[in-house]
Amino acid sequence: MVAVRAVDIPGAAHLVLADRGVVRHLDPAEAMFAAMLTGWDRQQASRLLAASTRKQRADSVGRFARFVGSYPWQWTPADVEEWTTELRGGRAHSTIRGYQNDVALFCSFITDARYGWADRCEQELGTHPVQVFHEWNTARHTSDYGARPEVRPFTRSELQEFFDFADEQVDQARRLNRKGWLAAFRDATLFKVAYAWGLRRREVAMLDVTDFTRNAAAPQFGRYGMCNVRYGKAVKGSPPRRRNVLTTMGWAVDVLTEYVEDIRGLYAPGKRTALWPTERGGRISVASINIRFAEYRSAAGLPPELHPHCLRHSYVTHLIEDGFDPFFVQQQVGHAWGSTTALYTGVSSDFKNTMLRRALGPALGKEGHG
Secondary structure, eight states: OOOOOOOSOTTOHHHHGGGGTTOOOSOHHHHHHHHHHHHHHHHHHHTTOOHHHHHHHHHHHHHHHHHHTSOGGGOOHHHHHHHHHHHTTTOOHHHHHHHHHHHHHHHHHHHOGGGTHHHHHHHHHSOOOOOOOOGGGSOOOOOSOOSOTTOOOOOHHHHHHHHHHHHHHHHHHHHTTOTTHHHHHHHHHHHHHHHHTTOOHHHHHTOBGGGEEOOTTOGGGGGGSEEEEEEEOOSTTOOOEEEEEEOOOHHHHHHHHHIIIIIGGGGOOTTOOBSSBOTTSSBOOHHHHHHHHHHHHHHTTOOTTOOTHHHHHHHHHHHHHTTOOHHHHHHHHTOSSHHHHHHHOOOOHHHHHHHHHHHHHHHHTSTTOO
């Protein structure tokens, strides 16, 4: 077997450890671990991975190291199994898989001969790290959609109840001359926009007024014919993905027009373009969206499994039920694979029965007769 020599690439051991000069560390093992993490961060940065992604991965490695109480060159597959057992308490399958993937990537880095960490570890500590995350001791990725099975879209009646309740909070605050009516109006509109354009929480929170533009193919929607999403879900540390979402629900245009023309200006945003400003001049946060949604859901007596992302599920489901082409819906929500869109869909039994009758009708000689 031909030996692979460490080369001058970002993250290589001889480049990171060279920064230490001739300093002798009181704890060589701790210093080696810290150097490995530094090298890994440099290697990921050279691949243009976002700082937030690199931090999240480093946090996962630190979490695992604290749990097992040892250094990477001492880790074993049994440690992985024990850690996974500990993680299972209340965490989603996808979350556990994400933690495991982070630490597995770190192990792949420090065992890659091109970076020289295993050789350097052998020289200084008399041992070397190995990959301890394998297919047989990690969570399998068996589905494009890893959320808990109880998560589902709103039914149409539930959605109407939620929106009606949000509107009632605005009317009630106005009648009582309460200060919070402005924020209630803003949030009610935000929830409707999230549903009507199928947006994730961060996507809707980061919208600017200028993100809505005309669509020549749908002039009836005016300046709100298209939503330009600039902060779509990133993939593997890449920058946020962008997409254009065509307007499909005319009622939402009326709601958004009223908010922009009559309500948003009361926040005195000045030259700031945030669509959902706060009283302090900032932009609404994802945490604020979560809190307001939970308050309304509970007060309206809706099931606890519903959360803001269910508005996006509902958008997909209702478009499919209304006869939109599945590929169009896939493009609208920015899914790379149609299978992911299908997993978001929770079409009603009425819709399924209609499709069944339509399919069986010609074979039986009568459309819709079973």
